[in-house]
Amino acid sequence: MRQRLLTGAGLVGVFTLLSATPALAQDEGVTADAVQAALDNIWILIAATLVIFMQAGFALVEAGLTRAKNVANIMMKNLMDFAAGVLAFAAVGFAFAYGPGNDFIGTEGFFLSSSTFSEGFGTLTTPTFFIFQVAFAATAATIVSGAMAERTKFKSYFIYSIVLSGVIYPIVVHWTWGGGWLSQLDTPFHDFAGSTIVHSVGGWAALMGAIILGPRIGKYGEDGKPRAIPGHSIPFALVGVFILLVGWFGFNPGSQLAADPVVGQIAVATVIAAAAGAVTAMATIWIRGGKPDVAMTGNGVLAGLVGVTAGCGVLDNWGALIAGAVAGVLVVFAVLFFDRVGVDDPVGAISVHGVCGVWGTLAVGLFATDGGLLYGDGADQLITQLIGVVAVGAFTLVTAGALFMAIKATVGLRVSAEEEIEGLDVLEHGTAGYGPDMLVGAGAVGR
Amino acid sequence: MRQRLLTGAGLVGVFTLLSATPALAQDEGVTADAVQAALDNIWILIAATLVIFMQAGFALVEAGLTRAKNVANIMMKNLMDFAAGVLAFAAVGFAFAYGPGNDFIGTEGFFLSSSTFSEGFGTLTTPTFFIFQVAFAATAATIVSGAMAERTKFKSYFIYSIVLSGVIYPIVVHWTWGGGWLSQLDTPFHDFAGSTIVHSVGGWAALMGAIILGPRIGKYGEDGKPRAIPGHSIPFALVGVFILLVGWFGFNPGSQLAADPVVGQIAVATVIAAAAGAVTAMATIWIRGGKPDVAMTGNGVLAGLVGVTAGCGVLDNWGALIAGAVAGVLVVFAVLFFDRVGVDDPVGAISVHGVCGVWGTLAVGLFATDGGLLYGDGADQLITQLIGVVAVGAFTLVTAGALFMAIKATVGLRVSAEEEIEGLDVLEHGTAGYGPDMLVGAGAVGR
Amino acid sequence: MRQRLLTGAGLVGVFTLLSATPALAQDEGVTADAVQAALDNIWILIAATLVIFMQAGFALVEAGLTRAKNVANIMMKNLMDFAAGVLAFAAVGFAFAYGPGNDFIGTEGFFLSSSTFSEGFGTLTTPTFFIFQVAFAATAATIVSGAMAERTKFKSYFIYSIVLSGVIYPIVVHWTWGGGWLSQLDTPFHDFAGSTIVHSVGGWAALMGAIILGPRIGKYGEDGKPRAIPGHSIPFALVGVFILLVGWFGFNPGSQLAADPVVGQIAVATVIAAAAGAVTAMATIWIRGGKPDVAMTGNGVLAGLVGVTAGCGVLDNWGALIAGAVAGVLVVFAVLFFDRVGVDDPVGAISVHGVCGVWGTLAVGLFATDGGLLYGDGADQLITQLIGVVAVGAFTLVTAGALFMAIKATVGLRVSAEEEIEGLDVLEHGTAGYGPDMLVGAGAVGR
Amino acid sequence: MQLITAIIKPHMLDDVKDALRAAGVQGLTISEVKGFGRQGGHTETYRGAEYKIDFVPKVKVEVVVDEGAVDGVVTAITEAARTEKIGDGKIWTTTVGSLVRIRTGERGADAV
Amino acid sequence: MQLITAIIKPHMLDDVKDALRAAGVQGLTISEVKGFGRQGGHTETYRGAEYKIDFVPKVKVEVVVDEGAVDGVVTAITEAARTEKIGDGKIWTTTVGSLVRIRTGERGADAV
Amino acid sequence: MQLITAIIKPHMLDDVKDALRAAGVQGLTISEVKGFGRQGGHTETYRGAEYKIDFVPKVKVEVVVDEGAVDGVVTAITEAARTEKIGDGKIWTTTVGSLVRIRTGERGADAV
Numbered sequence A, B, C: 001m002r003q004r005l006l007t008g009a010g011l012v013g014v015f016t017l018l019s020a021t022p023a024l025a026q027d028e029g030v031t032a033d034a035v036q037a038a039l040d041n042i043w044i045l046i047a048a049t050l051v052i053f054m055q056a057g058f059a060l061v062e063a064g065l066t067r068a069k070n071v072a073n074i075m076m077k078n079l080m081d082f083a084a085g086v087l088a089f090a091a092v093g094f095a096f097a098y099g100p101g102n103d104f105i106g107t108e109g110f111f112l113s114s115s116t117f118s119e120g121f122g123t124l125t126t127p128t129f130f131i132f133q134v135a136f137a138a139t140a141a142t143i144v145s146g147a148m149a150e151r152t153k154f155k156s157y158f159i160y161s162i163v164l165s166g167v168i169y170p171i172v173v174h175w176t177w178g179g180g181w182l183s184q185l186d187t188p189f190h191d192f193a194g195s196t197i198v199h200s201v202g203g204w205a206a207l208m209g210a211i212i213l214g215p216r217i218g219k220y221g222e223d224g225k226p227r228a229i230p231g232h233s234i235p236f237a238l239v240g241v242f243i244l245l246v247g248w249f250g251f252n253p254g255s256q257l258a259a260d261p262v263v264g265q266i267a268v269a270t271v272i273a274a275a276a277g278a279v280t281a282m283a284t285i286w287i288r289g290g291k292p293d294v295a296m297t298g299n300g301v302l303a304g305l306v307g308v309t310a311g312c313g314v315l316d317n318w319g320a321l322i323a324g325a326v327a328g329v330l331v332v333f334a335v336l337f338f339d340r341v342g343v344d345d346p347v348g349a350i351s352v353h354g355v356c357g358v359w360g361t362l363a364v365g366l367f368a369t370d371g372g373l374l375y376g377d378g379a380d381q382l383i384t385q386l387i388g389v390v391a392v393g394a395f396t397l398v399t400a401g402a403l404f405m406a407i408k409a410t411v412g413l414r415v416s417a418e419e420e421i422e423g424l425d426v427l428e429h430g431t432a433g434y435g436p437d438m439l440v441g442a443g444a445v446g447r
Numbered sequence D, E, F: 001m002q003l004i005t006a007i008i009k010p011h012m013l014d015d016v017k018d019a020l021r022a023a024g025v026q027g028l029t030i031s032e033v034k035g036f037g038r039q040g041g042h043t044e045t046y047r048g049a050e051y052k053i054d055f056v057p058k059v060k061v062e063v064v065v066d067e068g069a070v071d072g073v074v075t076a077i078t079e080a081a082r083t084e085k086i087g088d089g090k091i092w093t094t095t096v097g098s099l100v101r102i103r104t105g106e107r108g109a110d111a112v
Ligand SMILES: Nc1ncnc2c1ncn2[C@@H]1O[C@H](COP(=O)(O)OP(=O)(O)O)[C@@H](O)[C@H]1O
Pocket: D007, D034, D035, D036, D037, D038, D039, D040, D056, D058, D085, D086, D087, D088, D089, D090, E026, E027, E028, E029, E030, E062, E063, E064, E065, E101, E102, E103, E112
């Protein structure tokens, strides 16, 4: 490595061969195994990059579906749950999730201790594995900001996001991907890329957050009926959806954790479910509400994606189609339901990630080509899936609920009514998110 | 695969090796051929992801170059031609394109029938090949929404996009990449990544759509002279251009359909043509119109890209430079021409994809280092290219024309004048695409 | 290759094997070395694509942090420094940088002459190597547009960007990555991915540009105190930051120039530094200014990234953490400093790329696990780093300064005061960047 | 002198402007306003929930004219802005005490 | 007839509208304005620099009413818009010479 | 009391505001408007096609002042807003019948 240090990006001189790079090593002949290992690492790094790109997607969806006066705040939350999440997951989360320990939690390997993780993860080096996992942790955390948008104190959200990325999510990972109790059931829990582990953890935390916060001012009329508070930018929301779709091609195929040609099928299942979710969500809201609502159709894409995330490795194309199509219907009714019962979720995060996360996990028990109830393989897998859904759901609801209550009791969770009306941008962050040339008179009219 | 089902994303337990992954297999030694095959599949999946990302680019370009009152509608069209396109192409399009059949159309392999496609495509698995091809189909379909923007009924557009992705485009593919008659000429038709097959199919369908729809209200003055209807967001349009540029690095190099070091040269040809198109389009409009128009320069980038798409595998850098530079000039004159003759194409889709698609295809006959007229290899290739251009053009104009006429005669193609003036967002989809805090008084002033 | 020409994207017929592709070759057996070489080329092409995507990030950050009346202009500058940069770098820059020559500059290989570069670069083909390098050149060039935003003539900027990409930046590359004098010191200069070579070149050129231009009208009160001129779109700015973050996973790991599993660690260092920079910048401005400023936190992410760019190959996680964390603090004070001394840099480019570029380069001398002062390896590396920083800084300041002075003396550098007040979009490019339905009365009120 | 204020439908602005020019008006000032009246608003739907838009976009036209020109101008606007559908708007007049052209300091009728 | 112009706080608009309806007003026109007054502006910070926002967002309400209704309407607005915090705004009246309904050409009280 | 309405160039707003403050004005209301007049508009080009922008951005300033202050205020605005280039704008005055401060219910001169 000394050599590399000396030579910048690897060129010792003009027109000499690269030194001290694998390239050179090849002259002495690399083995196919080594190349496969290199390929595995490169592929997972690229997949991780795609998952990290999803942060931009979440930020745009959430910004688009909320009001202009809070746009800087929502972007900032998305940025900081990534930044804080990376540090928290590196410091303790990764150890809780993948460190040696008991069936419930990892107890060693804090701060990415290289002695604990010296062996890597299969062909993946520990850093490669970590970068993929940390991207997932940030995804779980960021789901919540949308449901709590437009009324949460920034400081309080910051605390929440550290605890979720650093503790709550990692524990759930330990139970499952980390080899803990859910992976040790007779018929182990199967959640290929995280319908439950990532999405419904985010979704249930979002549910507790939205409940404990209460609805935004003006969301419910004096008659208690929900009123629409339209988001300020449908193009932002839909570009966000496209970016999330793109990122999901890292999220699902990357979860194979190896460069295996099977990732093609995982990607096909993913895209079919996304398309099906979009079409059924559009049809559902069209029939129910009279128009093909754009934001809801965007939710449908995400619902389809979440719905196939657990099963993308074990569903065939028809299974993926059904998983996505059902999710697209489900998300519409879930959004309407939460709206009606007084849970104000501006972006539909609870419905997309919580409800469809559950559905996707159960769909494995129904449609897995090997093990699915409808493929005649009995209910074992389905029962396990149910256990997983309930256990993770309960754990998240309780811990996230306790966390939000604790924050509420100490630093407070919600901004003042005045700040909420004025918009969080100016009062929490100092300036409006749009310049005076863009923002029309405080959105006063027609509110 | 049972094993994988049991172990979530592949980790059976903390700190044990990955089980049942290629990683394990490697302990028994993988062959270099197998690694190359894995690499081919991974690379094409990544390329497909980049091509799918282009959907966001198209959506942004089209949204940016049209008015704010129609922004949700244009985003929705872009989303749905992807979603519907994926389902239609999976159901029938892929079979028409790549299924066994005759020289004109594939007749087997509907619904991705695994028995028909059991052998895969070279080293690519059928799913990997499909995901790349479906991304292309969605691209062809999405080109049209821009040309028909701001006045087309959503429902009608939805029907169109299913037919284009499911039938028209696949038939053209069958003739060429699918091994049909154009690929069997003495000097076979060469369209490496689809200047004609993808782009000009989209472009000609866009032409028929724009003609049959007629121009937007207000586009032509009482004197019949074209009036500018400025788009509402140049930043959207240019971010869209950047995204398309990025996606094209999947589109062109991915069309090699294998992880071959030659993709580097394909990428270089691509970037040089894009840069040349930008510079010449800017220069052309600067000279003609007095100012370096930003939207037109953005069109120039895309023109350069479309212009090199057919030839990126067979042009050297000089050829790519010329292909791109000529396309950049061509696109400006084409935009001005269509404007003048009463074809209202708000985003320039016909010029970029149709006209430059033709140019790019012919450029192969002129500049291919092996086979090009100007490299002294005679006119054979050029003649074939001409045959392809004409055949595909005629087929698309006729079928797309018939399709639009049929839609017009049944569900209708165009919204009412009132709806057009009000904007499609509210009347077609229920809400404006921008919140009241963003949208200034319905754009009344200065219209 | 004739064969390929005949067969479009490689399919000679339905259901026959691919012909003349590596796939076929494999039937005869590929070597592991060949696969590794293919992998290297594919990986670097993907990394280059990610770096090119950064252009969209820069465009959005710069657009977001400036006013709506100049948004088309800033997008156009970002587009054209890419387009012009590609052509200039291909024509002469690459030869100056990597062509044979003396210790100061390459003197052969203009226009990518294939005879000069016939051997490729290690396992990378010349085109693959070029596409990665040209993406870097465009990055260096584009940094400057932000610092000179809202007052520079488009024509003049265009000239600048050709010279920077074609001459100034390539010469710095030649000194270092190109094997020139800085790479031949006893302890060679180490700048893995370009904190100095790319970022501080951009930063110092930006400094000269901003000084020679002078501040925007209204930036300083009559008392000489800096006044805030808020950007028009924080969401643009933060999406830009996310995109840059994503692109950096091509920038840093790609600089390994090979598909080596070590890229995972480079990515981890990168993400940790980015997160640390975000957190410390937020904390610093929160303490100093009373609120967690969003734009400044976005600068913090970029600062962290620039700060780890030189060292990402030789720092461990703690080193990366410190590099990023210090950069996050530094960027805040640097922004405040330049503001105070009358250098008007609307986006903080000088602070992010110049100041943190220097810091990142020096951090190698301090924290390199092999060679760093704080790892007990003496000050040799640190001294070399200092020499590099000073040499490159002085060279860039002088040449960029001369360039801007020359432009000022000939075509002029700054638009008229009237144009500046009206906005550059209409007067330089013909139309406003936003339609009348988006742009509120010329931002008159509260200016 | 009189200030004539008209509230009209946004898409009639071009016609009104042309009519005013034809009536000899050399200057006018417009602004974007929202109106509430008999026309009523409409209901929009968003993500399955409804909300009522009470205010309809309108354009306000303000013209200061000499006494003598008032009737002609009012008639010109009335005719140009009329679609005969509900919501066409109102015109009212108020008396202007004095008028100044800022550029020259001219006052009264000269300043129009 | 009188034109009643009220400058109010934006978030009081719904209350004012309801009060006016209750007071029998059938039409009104609003616009977004910015006010400068005793309320003062506020200081914002951006990237560490400060800047003063002098103008506060307000909504202007304009209603033309019959003489007889003036007092009632002014009182209705005053009460509905009052928060008793500084910056609640102003109401003033000016005399309208004539009023026309564009759709029908009706004039005077019939046109309201 | 009088309502003074001024149409000015947007970038003169700060100067006008300062001049009004100096003239003792404690409150005012502004809005964004577009003007049509001798100044004319301009032609823009977009993708090679031209279009005419007839309306120029202006700012409308409204101040209610006591009779006695009218002349001073009009003069103050005139001087502060003048650039001597075409399009500097207009000032006109109308008589205000009554003025109310919403917060306190004060009327007349006290309400200013
Ligand atoms: N009394 C009023 N005072 C001020 N503006 C009014 C009044 N009545 C109506 N308007 C304005 O005129 C517009 C049209 O009035 P409306 O009652 O809807 O229909 P019409 O003009 O056909 O009578 C309203 O949207 C509003 O802007």
